[in-house]
Amino acid sequence: MNSITTQIFADDVAGLRGAAEVLSAGGLVAFPTETVYGLGVDARNSDAVAGLYAAKGRPSFNPLIVHVASIEAAEEFVVFDDIARALAQAFWPGALTLVLPLRPDAGISPLVTAGLDTLAVRVPDHPVAYGLMEAFAGPIAAPSANPSGQISATKFAHVQSQMSGRIDGIVDGGDCGVGLESTIIASQPVPTLLRAGGLPAEALEAALGDKLALAGDTAAPSSPGQLASHYAPKGTVRLNATEVEVGETLLGFGAVDAAVNLSPSGDLVEAAANLFDALHQLNALGAEKIAVSPIPDHGLGRAINDRLRRAAAPRSGAAA
Known part of the structure; x- marks a missing residue:
């Protein structure tokens, strides 16, 4: 355009x-x-x-x-x-x-x-x-x-x-x-x-x-935010990583040594507020493979994990 x-x-x-x-x-x-x-x-x-x-x-x-x-x-x-x-x-x-x-x-x-x-x-x-x-x-x-x-x-x-x-x-x-x-x-x-x-x-x-x-994900959403692939950084994303593989950049949570950390103290409120900016930072770093520390799946952690699963989903030809 x-x-x-x-x-x-x-x-x-x-x-x-x-x-x-x-x-x-x-x-x-x-x-x-x-x-x-x-x-x-x-x-x-x-x-x-x-x-x-x-x-x-x-x-x-x-x-x-x-x-x-x-x-x-x-x-x-x-x-x-x-x-x-x-x-x-x-x-x-x-x-x-x-x-x-x-x-x-x-x-x-x-x-x-x-x-x-x-x-x-x-x-x-x-x-x-x-x-x-x-x-x-x-x-x-x-x-x-x-x-x-x-x-x-x-x-x-x-x-x-x-x-x-x-x-x-x-x-x-x-x-x-x-x-x-x-x-x-x-x-x-x-x-x-x-x-x-x-x-x-x-x-x-x-x-x-x-x-x-x-409600499950669908190719024909009944509301916003239901597409399976969304919120994607440029690099591929691997979730629940307890160790970092060769060539990966760690998106951390809690007391881990990470290139970018959502919350060093393990605070879900802080992690939620930092999530999208952290993904922008990983793009700026040129991260091609992103490993993500495990994040508790309760409270705001549930929404954080939802966004990260969509970020990790296979990319289709159609934009999400």
Whole structure:
């Protein structure tokens, strides 16, 4: 695609107003959330959404998350059941996405839903994201602000290096605190975990008083984040490595000697926040073979391992 001039917006009132004007004109603007940087467009504008798919190289069968400012705003586009409403009241704003029935008169572009009769929606917990939504006063469809299938962006510099020349603007809002994409839940027919993420499944299960059902990976996703191969660094990835083989670079966790360490102290919260930046660092090091230390598969470790399994998955010809 032809290179375009990418404008940088400050995270102040004037900058967010300028970014909102770009969205209103059908442009693409990256902005920070508490999870990762999102690449936003007007969710009602099919031409803008098509431009987003093109900028990311994202398959059009992979649906998008719509970001709104409140539960009340979400109700304009989706239908809540009792379970979904309870989860939204408990965890919004925050790193939870709910997949709910789309209202027939919602006005959301069918490209956002990939033709499904459901919509993925969330209320982000970040002052810059909230300020942009307030300035724009509409639904913002926003996948992660990186080329599809590559490493998600958690810092302004990640977005700038990967997306400059592809998009219209970037709001410089610093680093993202959580560092993993949102957890995705469908409430019907039974509460189901569609993607592990920045809100631990254990917290959701405690709120529900029951275990979540699990959804498998698929070539035809029912929500964002379900493609098997995703979040991929340039090198190949080997998981649960207790020793480093010749030619490998170690992505460590805990008290190990590693080229890059997610958390020397073994803190899962720190590891989650550092994961995508660590993969960017391995790319910068030119790591062709990456060994990854074992990571506990509970709490945020579950989401970290989910992302690493997708990073290690065989690459197909189609971008993820």
